[in-house]
Structure formats: structure tokens, C-alpha cells
Amino acid sequence: MRNEERRERLRAALLDAAERTIAEHGLPALKARDLAREVGCALGAIYTVFPDLDALILAVNLRTLALFDRAIAAVRVAPEPAGAATPAERDAAVDTLVRLAVAYLHFAATHPARWRALFQHRVTDALPDWYLVEQVRLFRTIEAPLQVLCPDLAEAERALLARSLFSATHGLVSLGLDEKLMVLSEPVLRGQIETVVGALGRGLAAG
Incomplete structure (x- = not known):
């Protein structure tokens, strides 16, 4: 060989x-x-x-991101409207945001150790470009419904808003699944996420 x-x-x-x-x-x-x-x-x-354990862990985390990508691929994202979004299309975009958040919760609850490893690992150097590309690609999924809800936002602002929505969802999931703080059952946590993300989405839809 x-x-x-x-x-x-x-x-x-x-x-x-x-x-x-x-x-x-x-x-x-x-x-x-x-x-x-x-x-x-x-x-x-x-x-x-x-080269070091950092590189090995990043390679494992890349597999985890790919697994998450397959999980959220089941969430059907409505196509961008040709013109101004109708009320029904805005409602569909809000529903997409909620379903993406729920899919994130389900992934974290199903693969808790792998999910935590994504955030526990701290590299000493900057993240490699190939890893950052994968992260950005996943955020694009959140940006798609935001394009419907906030069509006048600049691309950079929409990308920042996508990360803010992810951070809000991640905070709910992290606190809800943290055994040392306030463990909530998945159905209860799902209800909270649907309420919060739905309210945020409807607020964006209303301008």
C-alpha cells in the first residue's frame, strides 16, 4: 500500500x-x-x-454541520417572490423561520454531545476558510425567508439579522437543554421557540 x-x-x-x-x-x-x-x-x-487536535475536532465538527444541513434540508423554503411579497408569502416566510428554529432544537436534542462540541471547542488560531464557508452557507438558509420579510435590507444587514435570529434561538435551546440550569422537555421548549421566533418574524413582516 x-x-x-x-x-x-x-x-x-x-x-x-x-x-x-x-x-x-x-x-x-x-x-x-x-x-x-x-x-x-x-x-x-x-x-x-x-497538525493538532484542533484540526481533528474541526473536521468532526464539519461532519456535524453537514448532518445539521441534512436535517434542515427537510424544511421547505418558499421561493423568493417575483415582486412585492403578498401577505400569504410573508406568513409562509415567518412559518419557515419557525420551522428552521424547531429543526435546530430537534437536532440539538437528538445529538446533544455533537451539538455542544460545536460551541465548546475554542481554536487558538483563526478558523480556516473552508470551515467559515460552511458556516456562512448554513446562515444563507435563514437569510432566504428574511429576504421575503425585509426586501429592502442590504445584504450585509440581512446577514447580520440572520445571525441575530440564530443567536436568539440558540440561547433558548441552550438554556432549555442545560441540565445545570433549567431543563425543559422538548415539547415545552418547542412551544417557547415557536412563540418567540414567530413573534419576531411577524414583527419583521409588519415592518
Whole structure:
């Protein structure tokens, strides 16, 4: 087997093992020595395919973002109106925002350890461009209904509003699922998210 093939197989094995560890036990359980033992390689071999654990964790988190992307793909986003949005189209855009928020809650409740790892991990250097591109692509999904509700917003302002709406939803989900603070059942938390995001959306629809 060629060296490049061996490196690629080792990279895939380490990524799979790290993903399982994070999904089952959380990010704090991820240790380089344990990974090496699990895949049957020397500790130093990890750093021949990943420059450091940060890079490995980012690769796992990229898989988590892809999983989330598939989850929200089920939320049908209405096409942008050809002209001024009708009341029905604005209502549909508000409903899309609510359903996206509920999909985020469901993802976090279904994959809690993987979801938390997205926010627990702090890199020492700037995030790589390929990771930022994936984040921006996901935010575009939120921007689509905002284009219907706020057609006069500049692109930069709409992007900022999308992040603000995400932050509001993330705060509700984080507090609601935090075992140390105020755990709420998923149906109760869903009702709260529907109320808050729905109110925000209707406020934007009203101008």
C-alpha cells in the first residue's frame, strides 16, 4: 500500500474514532492517547495526518454541520417572490423561520454531545476558510425567508439579522437543554421557540 493511501486510511480511522467519542461521551472525553490506542497507531502518527487536535475536532465538527444541513434540508423554503411579497408569502416566510428554529432544537436534542462540541471547542488560531464557508452557507438558509420579510435590507444587514435570529434561538435551546440550569422537555421548549421566533418574524413582516 502506498504511503498516501496509508495516510488517508489512518486519517479516516482517526476521524471516525473521534466522531464516535464526541457523539457518545462529549468533547472533553477526546484524548489523543485514547484515539491512538483505538485505531492501533502510535501517538505521534496522529500528527502526520492532522497538525493538532484542533484540526481533528474541526473536521468532526464539519461532519456535524453537514448532518445539521441534512436535517434542515427537510424544511421547505418558499421561493423568493417575483415582486412585492403578498401577505400569504410573508406568513409562509415567518412559518419557515419557525420551522428552521424547531429543526435546530430537534437536532440539538437528538445529538446533544455533537451539538455542544460545536460551541465548546475554542481554536487558538483563526478558523480556516473552508470551515467559515460552511458556516456562512448554513446562515444563507435563514437569510432566504428574511429576504421575503425585509426586501429592502442590504445584504450585509440581512446577514447580520440572520445571525441575530440564530443567536436568539440558540440561547433558548441552550438554556432549555442545560441540565445545570433549567431543563425543559422538548415539547415545552418547542412551544417557547415557536412563540418567540414567530413573534419576531411577524414583527419583521409588519415592518
